[in-house]
Amino acid sequence: xxxxxxxxxxxxxxxxxxxxxxxxxxxxxxxxxxxxxxxxxxxxxxxxxxxxxxxxxxxxxxxxxxxxxxxxxxxxxxxxxxxxxxxxxxxxxxxxxxxxxxxxxxxxxxxxxxxxxxxxxxxxxxxxxxxxxxxxxxxxxxxx
Amino acid sequence: xxxxxxxxxxxxxxxxxxxxxxxxxxxxxxxxxxxxxxxxxxxxxxxxxxxxxxxxxxxxxxxxxxxxxxxxxxxxxxxxxxxxxxxxxxxxxxxxxxxxxxxxxxxxxxxxxxxxxxxxxxxxxxxxxxxxxxxxxxxxxxxxxxxxxxxxxxxxxxxxxxxxxxxxxxxxxxxxxxxxxxxxxxxxxxxxxxxxxxxxxxxxxxxxxxxxxxxxxxxxxxxxxxxxxxxxxxxxxxxxxxxxxxxxxxxxxxxxxxxxxxxxxxxxxxxxxxxxxxxxxxxxxxxxxxxxxxxxxxxxxxxxxxxxxxxxxxxxxxxxxxxxxxxxxxxxxxxxxxxxxxxxxxxxxxxxxxxxxxxxxxxxxxxxxxxxxxxxxxxxxxxxxxxxxxxxxxxxxxxx
Numbered sequence: 001x002x003x004x005x006x007x008x009x010x011x012x013x014x015x016x017x018x019x020x021x022x023x024x025x026x027x028x029x030x031x032x033x034x035x036x037x038x039x040x041x042x043x044x045x046x047x048x049x050x051x052x053x054x055x056x057x058x059x060x061x062x063x064x065x066x067x068x069x070x071x072x073x074x075x076x077x078x079x080x081x082x083x084x085x086x087x088x089x090x091x092x093x094x095x096x097x098x099x100x101x102x103x104x105x106x107x108x109x110x111x112x113x114x115x116x117x118x119x120x121x122x123x124x125x126x127x128x129x130x131x132x133x134x135x136x137x138x139x140x141x142x143x144x
Numbered sequence: 145x146x147x148x149x150x151x152x153x154x155x156x157x158x159x160x161x162x163x164x165x166x167x168x169x170x171x172x173x174x175x176x177x178x179x180x181x182x183x184x185x186x187x188x189x190x191x192x193x194x195x196x197x198x199x200x201x202x203x204x205x206x207x208x209x210x211x212x213x214x215x216x217x218x219x220x221x222x223x224x225x226x227x228x229x230x231x232x233x234x235x236x237x238x239x240x241x242x243x244x245x246x247x248x249x250x251x252x253x254x255x256x257x258x259x260x261x262x263x264x265x266x267x268x269x270x271x272x273x274x275x276x277x278x279x280x281x282x283x284x285x286x287x288x289x290x291x292x293x294x295x296x297x298x299x300x301x302x303x304x305x306x307x308x309x310x311x312x313x314x315x316x317x318x319x320x321x322x323x324x325x326x327x328x329x330x331x332x333x334x335x336x337x338x339x340x341x342x343x344x345x346x347x348x349x350x351x352x353x354x355x356x357x358x359x360x361x362x363x364x365x366x367x368x369x370x371x372x373x374x375x376x377x378x379x380x381x382x383x384x385x386x387x388x389x390x391x392x393x394x395x396x397x398x399x400x401x402x403x404x405x406x407x408x409x410x411x412x413x414x415x416x417x418x419x420x421x422x423x424x425x426x427x428x429x430x431x432x433x434x435x436x437x438x439x440x441x442x443x444x445x446x447x448x449x450x451x452x453x454x455x456x457x458x459x460x461x462x463x464x465x466x467x468x469x470x471x472x473x474x475x476x477x478x479x480x481x482x483x484x485x486x487x488x489x490x491x492x493x494x495x496x497x498x499x500x501x502x503x504x505x506x507x508x509x510x511x512x513x514x515x516x517x518x519x520x521x522x523x524x525x526x527x528x529x530x531x532x533x534x535x536x537x538x539x540x541x542x543x544x
Contacts, residue, residue, distance in 0.1 A: 064440065133428075
């Protein structure tokens with residue numbers, strides 16, 4: 001295995017995005033199930049809107065994951081794929097955070113989530129921005 | 145400006161979805177050149193609109209059976225987005241024209257369709273005299289229609305009449321004694337129809353979204369369609385009106401992000417950053433990355449909204465129409481959010497010099513703030529949540 005290419009292959013994975021999106025959906029479903037058992041709460045306009053918000057974040061994450069998958073399947077330019085995966089990762093992470101906050105607010109419970117020190121989201125924003133603003137490819141950034 | 149009742153030249157007829165997108169890109173590049181000047185001088189885009197409708201883009205949803213391309217709503221949204229990224233006033237002006245074409249599809253007789261679709265393919269523009277600023281709410285109408293043996297008479301007062309000033313035919317909504325809504329197609333030079341250039345909003349400045357008065361306007365019965373039927377039964381008409389709104393706002397976001405990058409590249413480095421150039425600032429770079437994924441996410445949902453509308457047009461029932469309303473509501477929320485965010489972040493990332501009057505970059509925010517008020521995003525969260533949590537289908541009207 002080539003030490004230089006191996007991490008790049010790892011980064012071309014949609015696993016993180018898929019994991020977060022799946023997790024966000026299951027939190028959404030369990031929170032809906034919880035709220036449905038309390039008739040008065042499920043008619044509260046602010047509770048109703050909260051689910052609308054979580055659903056939007058989940059759908060946009062799903063749409064960006066599909067987009068990244070399509071680029072990966074079509075074997076598009078490696079940089080475009082990297083950027084699309086980073087975008088998908090950010091959307092999925094936001095969906096998960098939104099679902100988790102709604103879970104806590106509406107059920108009083110908080111399902112534990114994993115942290116992101118290892119593969120941090122903040123540097124994914126930077127990766128996207130540096131390519132779109134400055135034309136600097138992700139591989140060039142990593143070399144530095 | 146006095147509008148004539150006929151277009152100055154014959155329109156090109158677009159044949160496919162791909163051609164529509166290509167024509168939109170070409171036109172957008174031309175419209176972008178003077179968009180800022182038109183905004184700052186509030187110079188109405190009269191010549192640009194003639195070019196726009198002569199391009200054939202105002203006829204792309206005319207069904208194939210009536211000589212049009214019958215393009216998908218994925219394409220319609222893409223076209224409106226592309227034009228709006230260049231000039232969102234020009235992107236907004238056809239919104240009611242396109243809405244009216246669908247109401248014709250849904251509720252007109254074969255003869256009426258043949259008559260009006262033929263005019264549209266030749267370059268005729270529909271305006272609108274729908275909304276009323278003095279009625280109880282957006283869906284309430286005080287404008288009346290009275291039917292005689294062979295004519296109908298319309299009396300009332302309208303506002304937010306985007307496109308009416310530039311139109312050859314002004315479709316007006318009026319209700320009968322039973323409060324059922326009809327649309328009367330009124331020729332621009334019909335006696336009793338006055339279009340008033342009274343729009344002085346701080347955004348979407350060149351849409352001429354002002355007033356229309358209708359006093360004893362008479363039209364033949366053949367110029368009236370039973371528009372209420374588009375909502376009595378489930379049809380995609382509400383989602384179609386809405387996707388065009390979302391496409392305008394997505395276009396504003398795309399245009400604002402382009403200018404953000406352009407001006408952020410030229411910004412000075414902040415003193416604490418230790419960099420030689422503003423574009424090397426890690427926080428600015430990450431902020432651009434954040435805007436990028438949000439714009440792309442919005443575009444992806446706008447596409448899905450178009451697909452949901454196409455499915456509802458193919459097989460209109462309670463479920464397909466409700467689904468289209470829900471997905472279009474997602475696009476509406478996301479496009480409103482990103483249009484406002486990108487047009488505000490622009491200044492943060494480009495720095496103080498970007499607020500100078502000579503750049504007129506505030507037009508993106510003014511346009512975003514103004515156009516996203518069309519119908520409130522806060523009720524879209526509720527629409528989506530109520531569908532998912534309580535199984536309630538969205539109410540059917542032109543704003544869902």
